[in-house]
Amino acid sequence: xxxxxxxxxxxxxxxxxxxxxxxxxxxxxxxxxxxxxxxxxxxxxxxxxxxxxxxxxxxxxxxxxxxxxxxxxxxxxxxxxxxxxxxxxxxxxxxxxxxxxxxxxxxxxxx
Amino acid sequence: xxxxxxxxxxxxxxxxxxxxxxxxxxxxxxxxxxxxxxxxxxxxxxxxxxxxxxxxxxxxxxxxxxxxxxxxxxxxxxxxxxxxxxxxxxxxxxxxxxxxxxxxxxxxxxxxxx
Numbered sequence: 133x134x135x136x137x138x139x140x141x142x143x144x145x146x147x148x149x150x151x152x153x154x155x156x157x158x159x160x161x162x163x164x165x166x167x168x169x170x171x172x173x174x175x176x177x178x179x180x181x182x183x184x185x186x187x188x189x190x191x192x193x194x195x196x197x198x199x200x201x202x203x204x205x206x207x208x209x210x211x212x213x214x215x216x217x218x219x220x221x222x223x224x225x226x227x228x229x230x231x232x233x234x235x236x237x238x239x240x241x242x243x
Numbered sequence: 244x245x246x247x248x249x250x251x252x253x254x255x256x257x258x259x260x261x262x263x264x265x266x267x268x269x270x271x272x273x274x275x276x277x278x279x280x281x282x283x284x285x286x287x288x289x290x291x292x293x294x295x296x297x298x299x300x301x302x303x304x305x306x307x308x309x310x311x312x313x314x315x316x317x318x319x320x321x322x323x324x325x326x327x328x329x330x331x332x333x334x335x336x337x338x339x340x341x342x343x344x345x346x347x348x349x350x351x352x353x354x355x356x357x
Contacts, residue, residue, distance in 0.1 A: 166345070175247075175334060176348040222286065230299065231276075231346055233286040 134159040134225045138234035145213050146242050153208040153237050155223030164226035165206040167197055170236075171219045179221075182206065193217070215241045245269070247349035249335050255355045261323040264352045266335030267316055276346060277310055277320050278334040286334075292318065325356045 135158045145151050157163055164183050168176040180191025187199040197208045206223060218241045223234040248267040256262055268275045276291040290300040295312045303310070307326070312318040322329050332351045 168348075175350040176336075178345060178347070181345055226346075230288060230291065232288070235285045 134163070134230075134232045136223050136225050136232055136234035138221075138223055138237050140237045141235070142238045142240065144240040144242060147215050148212050151208075151210045151213045151217070151239070153221050153223075153239070155206045155208065155234060156204050157206060157223070157225040158204065159225050163206075165197075165199060166224040166226065166231065167191065167195070167206075167208050168222045168224060168233075169193075169219050170222065176222065179208070213239075213241055215243060217241055247335055247337050247347055249333075249349035249352050251352060252350065253353045253355075255357065256325055258326055258356055259324045260356075261321065262325045262329075262354060262356075264320040264333050264335075264354070266318045266320070266349060268318070268335070268337030269347055270316070272337035272339050272347075273315070274338050274346075275312060275318050276336040276338075277318070278336060278348075280332040280334060280351070281330075289320070289333075322354075325354075327356045330355045 137156045139154050166181045167179040169179050170176050179195050180189050180197055182189050182199045190196050195210050197206055199206050220236045220238045222236045224231045250265045274293050277289040278286050279289055280286050287302055289302045290310045291298055292312045308322055310320045332353050334348050334351045336346045336348045338346045
């Protein structure tokens, strides 16, 4: 069965600083990997996804993620964080048309 | 295009009452998912349908929960009787299975059982 670990529950970064959110997955086959973002009181919005091909994927809002099979990781990055990026971020792994989510990482941005 | 539409957005009900949450998936999508989100357990998949047929309901917590999808454009999640521990945000999501696994979420139904 697939599983996802997001080791950081909270992360605080300064506005303009770079960001990396960690995600490790467990899945027996080639994974489909996703990052979603959830703002307070809102649903989940897809940031980016990896199915195959180039292991560096670009998403919306200036985010990117890199798939590293050898490390079973799919970390999310952004070179310069904006205050509006404060939200909760979820990594997910898909297989058999089911998505399993990590516990989420809450991002705080300080000015 | 309209996204996944859920109703009600917010519901407060008394313990023991029946609760019905509704979902309209994105037109043309053939898979529908119900998730529950709580602080303690995060996002949990309750049940999902392919072509209106329930495929996996192993996440449904107990018999008080039931879900139906009478047609491709409508699904319900029912809790009867409701209990305070059912308080959570319930998300409906949909995707077009043959086009990959990208799942699109509704805004959620925020349920409080008092």
